[in-house]
Amino acid sequence: MDTILIIDRAGTVSKPLETALADRGFRIDIQPAGRAVLQGLDLDAYRLVIADSDLPGRDYTQLLAEIRAQAPHLPVIATAETGSVRGAVAAMQAGAVDYLLKPVHPEALVLALQKALAPIDSGYATLESSNSGARAKHIVTQDSQVRELLQVAENVAQSQANVLILGESGTGKELLAAYIHQHSLVSTNPFVALNCAALPEQLAESELFGHEKGAFTGAVVRKIGKFELAGKGTMLLDEISEMALPLQAKLLRVLQEKEIDRVGGRQPVPINTRVIAVSNVDLKQAVEEGSFRKDLYYRINVIPFTLPPLRNRPDDILPLAEHFIHKFCLENRKPDLRLTANAARKLQAYDWPGNIRELENTMERAVIITSGGKLPAGQILLEDEPAGRANTIELRPGMSVKEMEQELIARTLRKVNDNRTQAAEMLGISIRTLRNKLKEYREKNAA
Numbered sequence: 001m002d003t004i005l006i007i008d009r010a011g012t013v014s015k016p017l018e019t020a021l022a023d024r025g026f027r028i029d030i031q032p033a034g035r036a037v038l039q040g041l042d043l044d045a046y047r048l049v050i051a052d053s054d055l056p057g058r059d060y061t062q063l064l065a066e067i068r069a070q071a072p073h074l075p076v077i078a079t080a081e082t083g084s085v086r087g088a089v090a091a092m093q094a095g096a097v098d099y100l101l102k103p104v105h106p107e108a109l110v111l112a113l114q115k116a117l118a119p120i121d122s123g124y125a126t127l128e129s130s131n132s133g134a135r136a137k138h139i140v141t142q143d144s145q146v147r148e149l150l151q152v153a154e155n156v157a158q159s160q161a162n163v164l165i166l167g168e169s170g171t172g173k174e175l176l177a178a179y180i181h182q183h184s185l186v187s188t189n190p191f192v193a194l195n196c197a198a199l200p201e202q203l204a205e206s207e208l209f210g211h212e213k214g215a216f217t218g219a220v221v222r223k224i225g226k227f228e229l230a231g232k233g234t235m236l237l238d239e240i241s242e243m244a245l246p247l248q249a250k251l252l253r254v255l256q257e258k259e260i261d262r263v264g265g266r267q268p269v270p271i272n273t274r275v276i277a278v279s280n281v282d283l284k285q286a287v288e289e290g291s292f293r294k295d296l297y298y299r300i301n302v303i304p305f306t307l308p309p310l311r312n313r314p315d316d317i318l319p320l321a322e323h324f325i326h327k328f329c330l331e332n333r334k335p336d337l338r339l340t341a342n343a344a345r346k347l348q349a350y351d352w353p354g355n356i357r358e359l360e361n362t363m364e365r366a367v368i369i370t371s372g373g374k375l376p377a378g379q380i381l382l383e384d385e386p387a388g389r390a391n392t393i394e395l396r397p398g399m400s401v402k403e404m405e406q407e408l409i410a411r412t413l414r415k416v417n418d419n420r421t422q423a424a425e426m427l428g429i430s431i432r433t434l435r436n437k438l439k440e441y442r443e444k445n446a447a
């Protein structure tokens with residue numbers, strides 16, 4: 001059963017709410033408001049807090065700040081005297097997710113509860129903060145350049161500085177951003193990711209900064225923007241080069257003034273969010289071409305990291321491949337597979353235009369189609385082999401005729417999307433022979 005903490009001075013709030021909440025299966029814990037109200041309370045035990053704002057302003061702000069510091073994910077709903085807009089605004093600024101006017105109507109309360117307890121808007125990837133370790137994704141690397149980069153990232157993480165991460169597609173930029181968050185002093189606060197490319201321009205502003213009820217047609221309820229959701233945590237702005245110019249201007253203001261303007265809002269809301277911007281295009285060039293603001297570029301480029309492409313870190317190919325094999329074997333409930341020497345050579349010879357993401361996908365496919373303890377080269381299907389290489393088979397002294405045959409059959413099948421009739425025809429063998437050979441390979445792999 002979820003417990004709701006009600007912080008109330010005069011009993012004006014808790015009395016009418018008790019039955020409404022109990023009827024809906026909530027347990028409630030009522031605490032008198034006062035300076036030391038949080039002392040001795042374990043905030044983790046609560047699902048939500050309702051705190052009456054009928055306290056001297058300073059104390060209330062203080063109270064909400066303390067709640068956020070101790071339990072950043074715990075939503076707080078404020079209650080305020082009717083007509084006390086100031087109180088409501090102050091409460092929202094201090095981090096309340098909603099406010100209710102007194103006397104509180106049970107229906108209004110239920111609505112507010114539903115909103116506050118709904119899972120955070122799932123339209124975009126929102127990674128939970130993961131200081132649990134178990135959740136933390138592991139960065140695999142043997143490459144000295146990347147190791148150095150991680151070392152620097154760990155130090156930078158401890159600062160407040162905004163960070164820019166550059167690198168080709170699939171090089172691990174998002175993973176590095178999460179890593180920085182995990183190593184930061186705000187790792188228990190939210191880590192909110194927003195893909196600027198996936199953001200329709202008209203919605204972008206309210207997505208980022210939120211809007212007040214009635215700010216525009218369709219704004220029927222107040223919406224908290226991503227920045228406010230991130231709070232004192234980390235905001236990842238992915239594909240920042242895709243952000244429209246007018247929004248870039250607004251983002252610049254956020255970074256400079258450390259406050260946001262909700263659409264339709266009367267007052268700016270202070271924020272204290274660390275921004276990590278990510279891009280796979282050369283932002284400097286975007287600046288020269290006029291599609292990215294120069295001043296914003298300088299703002300976010302204080303501490304830049306560039307992740308090298310996989311082809312420039314050859315020492316990482318096999319450790320990563322093994323990491324992914326292990327991961328997908330676990331996921332698919334298969335015993336671990338071992339790369340054959342030929343398979344390892346094949347992985348190392350390829351230049352991985354899709355970088356680590358491509359390696360990950362390749363290994364997933366290989367694990368799924370392979371059974372038995374070994375993962376031979378024939379099971380590694382490379383998507384984007386340069387034409388020259390894809391159409392020739394590398395013949396190496398030391399390779400057996402069988403291996404060559406297996407490789408030729410695998411490539412032919414891939415060429416014709418696994419159409420066995422067509423493959424047999426191209427290979428000049430009967431379908432039956434082809435089937436027998438495939439069976440033989442499978443058995444060999446299984447052995």
Ligand SMILES: Nc1ncnc2c1ncn2[C@@H]1O[C@H](COP(=O)(O)OP(=O)(O)OP(=O)(O)O)[C@@H](O)[C@H]1O
Nearest residue numbers: 138139140168169170171172173174175280356357
């Ligand atoms: N060093 C690494 N160790 C383990 N896994 C990694 C590593 N680098 C990247 N990955 C994995 O590879 C995949 C791609 O990484 P990520 O999404 O961080 O790349 P990206 O640079 O953001 O790509 P894109 O530009 O396409 O968005 C992810 O599944 C990620 O977990």
Ligand SMILES: [Mg+2]
Nearest residue numbers: 170173174238
């Ligand atoms: Mg990414």
